[in-house]
Amino acid sequence: MPVSSVTVRTPSVTPAVVVVGTGPRGTGFLERIAANARSLYDGLPLDIHLVDPHPPGAGRVWRRDQSPLLWMNSMAADVTMFTDDTVALAGPVRHGPALHEWARDIREGRARLSAESEAAEAAEEALTPSGSGSGLRAEIAALTGQTFPSRRVQSAYLSWVYEQTVAALPPGVTVHQHRTDAVRVTGPRGGRQRVWLADRTEPLLADLVVLTLGHLDAEPDAEQVELSRFAEEHGLIHLPPDFTADSDLSALPAGEPVLVRGFGLAFVDLMVLVTEGRGGRYSGSAGHDDGELVYHPSGREPVLYVGSRRGVPYHSKIGYGLDGERPPLPRFLGPEQIDALLSRPVPPDFRRDVRPLIDKELGFAYYHRLFTAHPERTRVDWTDFEEKYAAADPGGPELDALVGAAVPDPADRLDLAALDRPLDGLRFPSYDALQDGLRDYIRADLGRRHDPAHSADLAVFFGLLSVYGQLIRLGDLGDSGGSWHGFFSYIASGPPGPRLRQLLALSRAGVVRFLGADMSVEADGRRGIFRAGSAVVPGEYVEARALVEARLPDPSPERTRSPLLRALYEEGAAAVSAGLVLVDPDDGRLLERDGTPHPRRFALGPNTTARSSGAFTRPRTGGPAFRQNDATARAALTLLAGLARPPAAATAPAATAPAATAPAATAPAATAPAGSPPPATPPAGSPSTTVSAPRPPDGQPVRS
Numbered sequence: 045m046p047v048s049s050v051t052v053r054t055p056s057v058t059p060a061v062v063v064v065g066t067g068p069r070g071t072g073f074l075e076r077i078a079a080n081a082r083s084l085y086d087g088l089p090l091d092i093h094l095v096d097p098h099p100p101g102a103g104r105v106w107r108r109d110q111s112p113l114l115w116m117n118s119m120a121a122d123v124t125m126f127t128d129d130t131v132a133l134a135g136p137v138r139h140g141p142a143l144h145e146w147a148r149d150i151r152e153g154r155a156r157l158s159a160e161s162e163a164a165e166a167a168e169e170a171l172t173p174s175g176s177g178s179g180l181r182a183e184i185a186a187l188t189g190q191t192f193p194s195r196r197v198q199s200a201y202l203s204w205v206y207e208q209t210v211a212a213l214p215p216g217v218t219v220h221q222h223r224t225d226a227v228r229v230t231g232p233r234g235g236r237q238r239v240w241l242a243d244r245t246e247p248l249l250a251d252l253v254v255l256t257l258g259h260l261d262a263e264p265d266a267e268q269v270e271l272s273r274f275a276e277e278h279g280l281i282h283l284p285p286d287f288t289a290d291s292d293l294s295a296l297p298a299g300e301p302v303l304v305r306g307f308g309l310a311f312v313d314l315m316v317l318v319t320e321g322r323g324g325r326y327s328g329s330a331g332h333d334d335g336e337l338v339y340h341p342s343g344r345e346p347v348l349y350v351g352s353r354r355g356v357p358y359h360s361k362i363g364y365g366l367d368g369e370r371p372p373l374p375r376f377l378g379p380e381q382i383d384a385l386l387s388r389p390v391p392p393d394f395r396r397d398v399r400p401l402i403d404k405e406l407g408f409a410y411y412h413r414l415f416t417a418h419p420e421r422t423r424v425d426w427t428d429f430e431e432k433y434a435a436a437d438p439g440g441p442e443l444d445a446l447v448g449a450a451v452p453d454p455a456d457r458l459d460l461a462a463l464d465r466p467l468d469g470l471r472f473p474s475y476d477a478l479q480d481g482l483r484d485y486i487r488a489d490l491g492r493r494h495d496p497a498h499s500a501d502l503a504v505f506f507g508l509l510s511v512y513g514q515l516i517r518l519g520d521l522g523d524s525g526g527s528w529h530g531f532f533s534y535i536a537s538g539p540p541g542p543r544l545r546q547l548l549a550l551s552r553a554g555v556v557r558f559l560g561a562d563m564s565v566e567a568d569g570r571r572g573i574f575r576a577g578s579a580v581v582p583g584e585y586v587e588a589r590a591l592v593e594a595r596l597p598d599p600s601p602e603r604t605r606s607p608l609l610r611a612l613y614e615e616g617a618a619a620v621s622a623g624l625v626l627v628d629p630d631d632g633r634l635l636e637r638d639g640t641p642h643p644r645r646f647a648l649g650p651n652t653t654a655r656s657s658g659a660f661t662r663p664r665t666g667g668p669a670f671r672q673n674d675a676t677a678r679a680a681l682t683l684l685a686g687l688a689r690p691p692a693a694a695t696a697p698a699a700t701a702p703a704a705t706a707p708a709a710t711a712p713a714a715t716a717p718a719g720s721p722p723p724a725t726p727p728a729g730s731p732s733t734t735v736s737a738p739r740p741p742d743g744q745p746v747r748s
Contacts, residue, residue, distance in 0.1 A: 058089045059684045062239045062250040064226040064608065066096040067103020068659035069649045070256035071206045072125060072669060076677035078212040079127075080135040084681040088688040089216040093248050095226045095241065099160060101206030102199040103258055108164055110289045112179065113316050114195045117309060117361060117539050120144035121189030122662040123198070125205045131667045133674045140208070142663050143201050144189040151185055158203040192361075192540040222248075227607040229253050229645065230615075237644055251687050252680055254632075255625075255647040258659075259287070261605040262597035262623075271567060271591065278572035281590035285597040288313035296590055298322075298344040303576045303586065305563055306594030307352035312539045312547075314594050319345050319550060326549060337549035348556045349586050350594075351578050355467045355561030356485060357547065358538030362502050363494035368417060371409040371503050373510040376434075377401040382517050394528070398518065402511050402528070403460055404438035409507030410458040413500040414451070424450045458504070464531055467561040472581050475557065482558045483551055490544055506665065508536045512657045513668035517629045519620070519653030532657065557586075565591060599623030599651055609651075617642075620653055629654045631679040632672060643683070646676050 063070050074092070081090075098104045116123065126140030127133060141149060149155035157165065165180060183197050210219050224243040231237035238247035264272065268284045275282035281295050281302075288310045296302050296318060304311060320326075323342030374381075381401055385392045392398060411433065415426035422429070429450050436443035451457050462468075466485065472478040492498045512532060550556040560578035568575050568587075577585040597603075600623040601613045613619060618626035618637045625647050626635040632648050633641035648669075649655065656668040 058091050059251045059687045060091040060093065060249060061252050061254060061680060061684065062093045062095060062226075062237070062248050063254045063256060064095045064239070065103065065256035065258055065649070066094045066100040066206070066221075067098070067105060067256070067258050068101070068125065068202055069258060069669065069673075070094065070096070070103070070254075071101050071202065071209060072659055072673045073254060073256055073648060073677055075125070075138070075205070075209045075212075076135060076670075076673040077217075077681065078209055078214070079138045080674070080678050080681055081214045081217065083136075084678060085685050085688070086214070087216060088685060089218075090684060090688070091218050091220065092213075093220045093222060093239070093250065095222045095224065095239065095248075097223055097225055099199070099203060100221060101158070101160075101202035101204070103202075105258060105287070106195055106199045106202055108161075108196050108199040108203075110195050110199075111317060111321060112194050112196055113320050114289060114313055115192045115540060115543070116195060116198050117192070117312075117537060118662070119189060119361070119540075120147065120187055120191050120193050120197075123193075123201075123660055124663045125202065125660050127667060127670050127674075128664055130664045131670045131674075133671060134678055135674045138212075140205070142189075143193065143198065144187060144191070146201050146204065147184045147187040147197070155204070157200055158207040160203050160207075161200045192542065225608075228611045229608065231644070233643055250644075251684055252644040252646065254676065254680065255608070255634075255645070256649050257606065257609070257647075257651055258649055259596055260599065260609070260651055261286075262600055263603040263605060265598065265600070265603065268593065271565075274567040274569070275574075275591070278569075279589075280572070280574065282574075283590075283592045285593045285595050287596065288317065288594065293317055293321075296346045296592070298346060300346055300590065301586065301588040302346040302348055302590040302592060303559075303565065303574055303588045304348050304350040304592045304594050305352065305565060305576075306592075307350055307354065307357050308533065308595065309358065309537070309539060310596065311350060311357070311594040312543050314592060315348065315547065315550065315556065316543075318348070319546075319555060324555075326546060328549075337545050339546070339549040339553040339555065341553060341555060345555050346590070347554065348550075349559050349576065349588065350556060351559030351561070351563030351576065353562060354465055354534065355559070355563065355578060355580060356482065357544060358534050360490055360493040360538055360541045360544050362505060363541050364496045364499070364502070366413075366499060366502050366506070367496075370506055371412040373405070373409060373507060374514060375405060375408045376438075377405040377511055377514050379514070382514055385518065392518075398515075399528070400438040402515075405511055406460065406504050406507045407438075407443075407458050408433065409503040409510075410500045411447075411451075413503035414456060417499055418456075418497070421453060421456050422450055423452060456500075458500070463535070465561070467580050470580055472560070475559075475581055475584055475586070478558055478560055478581055479551060482560075483548055486544055486548055490541055494541060505536050508532055509657060509662075509665050509668075513666050513671070516654050516656055516668055516672065519624075519626070519629055529655075536657070559586065612645075617645075624655065625652045627652045627654050630675060632676040633679070646680065648672055648676060 063073060077092070094100060096103060098107050102108065120143040123143040124140070127137045128139065129137055131137065146155065150157065180196055180200060183194060187193060187197065213219065222241060224241050226239050227242050228240040229237055230240070237250045237253050239250055239253060240247045264284045272282050272284060274280070283291055293314070304314065319339070322344040324345060325340050326337045327340065328337040385397060411429065415422050415429060429446070432446050433443070436446055447457050472481055493501065547556060551558070559576055560580035562579035563576060564578065565574060565576050573587045573589060574591045575585050575587050601619040604610055609625070616636045618635045620626055627633060627647050628635060628641045632646040632654065633643070634645040634647055635641055649659070654672060656672060659669055661667040661669065
């Protein structure tokens with residue numbers, strides 16, 4: 045069981061690591077510490093400080109206090125935080141339940157909610173007149189592998205994973221929680237680092253620091269600043285890029301047009317919160333492949349005019365599993381090809397050297413499935429096709445001729461360009477005609493994504509996962525505009541099918557109107573209004589007094605709202621033009637501007653050049669993030685073990701101390717009375733005094 049301590053932070057010979065960010069990525073790193081510690085750090089004492097104002101496990105994005113209407117965009121069977129034998133690990137595999145298996149264990153009494161979830165449920169039950177609480181247990185009771193869970197269910201799962209991970213840490217490892225922000229990291233390259241927190245005057249001392257910060261806020265760019273200024277000047281509404289769940293949507297007026305720029309997952313959240321979230325409801329069944337819903341408005345909804353660069357929503361999540369053989373990946377973009385790219389004297393160009401290999405890999409995955417699962421729709425033997433496919437240049441006329449001869453129906457051929465930009469070249473005579481055209485497109489996409497006859501599409505999904513895992517070693521090399529990551533999200537990380545059926549119902553009800561591709565927005569100073577148009581309906585425009593940017597903030601070293609990252613950039617940490625922290629793809633060490641890895645600072649997650657497809661993943665798909673977590677954890681433990689074994693400390697009795705958790709709420713730095721001057725920060729290496737701490741049953745102290 046966790047043990048609390050009431051102490052003041054003191055210098056100690058015990059090695060220490062500070063992890064900044066305790067969402068899924070920080071929890072995944074901690075799980076790999078637990079998995080590897082016994083072989084790399086056996087019996088040695090270690091302090092682990094976890095810094096995050098949000099709940100451990102869930103973090104900000106998956107925290108419990110969000111609308112229960114918001115879902116995950118993955119089925120429960122496709123979500124796990126645990127490794128398996130498909131993950132390329134140097135450390136041990138530690139099995140654990142996927143989300144739907146965890147829910148079954150909760151229902152059948154083999155597992156319990158985490159202490160944090162239990163406390164939150166009890167608090168909500170006390171505030172509910174019926175004593176029914178939040179409905180979390182009812183959701184868990186009804187959850188199956190094919191359910192798209194609410195985010196609060198995922199929050200409970202992640203909280204449980206965190207609690208189990210802490211319990212799995214070996215004796216001698218003590219965990220300290222600090223529910224606050226880290227604002228700065230200082231310290232020499234070869235010595236202890238100082239992690240400065242927002243709510244205390246003395247830093248945490250650490251032998252190494254791991255940043256698992258997740259998605260971050262950013263200051264608006266020049267365009268957004270100008271649009272906000274225009275809105276304020278003319279009494280309009282402008283919501284810049286943000287996490288939709290954190291945006292104040294109450295300003296959007298009922299019944300009035302609202303321009304929405306962005307058609308991805310942020311739009312889906314917006315759509316849900318201003319329709320069902322304002323009292324609207326659906327009749328019919330969104331769960332059936334051919335189900336047609338009817339939306340019954342509350343009268344409090346705005347009218348959303350939505351457009352984007354592509355002009356269409358992200359592709360629906362595929363609604364079936366892959367029977368039979370998976371495509372044997374990697375084939376054309378694997379370790380051998382990555383080694384060759386990295387060995388070049390001149391850095392490879394992403395568009396010229398990397399993207400053709402990606403396209404060929406995806407094509408191989410697609411046609412392997414088409415030829416082996418649906419041979420009646422092909423004209424030649426797979427072995428013959430594969431040999432010629434391997435010899436053909438990607439994107440060249442020879443490959444096009446091969447596919448044209450072997451796959452007679454154009455609908456069965458993989459056209460990545462058309463898949464990426466389905467409205468290119470199309471024109472509609474009016475916005476009313478566009479509504480009909482896009483509803484037909486969405487219905488066709490839903491049908492295809494839920495029809496196993498098109499299982500080659502699912503093979504492309506597995507190809508995308510394989511490619512993502514390989515590209516980690518290249519970082520964001522050459523993909524400065526994020527086109528590859530955007531394509532991946534558009535194809536592989538779209539909304540659940542039921543959400544697109546809701547979108548169709550909202551379109552029929554006139555609550556959502558489509559603007560089309562290459563959406564443009566202008567601020568009309570003469571009329572004091574926002575105006576939007578698109579390339580697919582030339583010469584027509586929609587005017588509105590409200591504009592919502594439905595997307596996450598773009599990362600930028602200059603505009604990040606993280607004081608921690610700003611300080612690191614100012615000190616010399618490197619970043620690429622896309623705004624991502626430059627890291628060594630092998631172990632996650634931060635790189636400085638001269639390319640030198642920092643020996644004591646690491647970073648993992650979507651704000652780095654080694655970003656992967658997610659902090660959790662579908663079981664048995666290789667889990668690139670898990671591989672990264674393992675490599676970083678092993679590098680960290682190797683460094684820490686060397687520090688923990690000086691001759692004078694080789695026989696330290698603290699090696700038998702049990703794992704423990706010390707919440708920061710019970711272990712603050714010494715606080716002066718109100719109005720007193722703050723205590724001085726001691727110079728580097730200055731001693732301070734230990735305050736007595738409660739002891740675990742075996743008598744060993746808990747350090748903080």
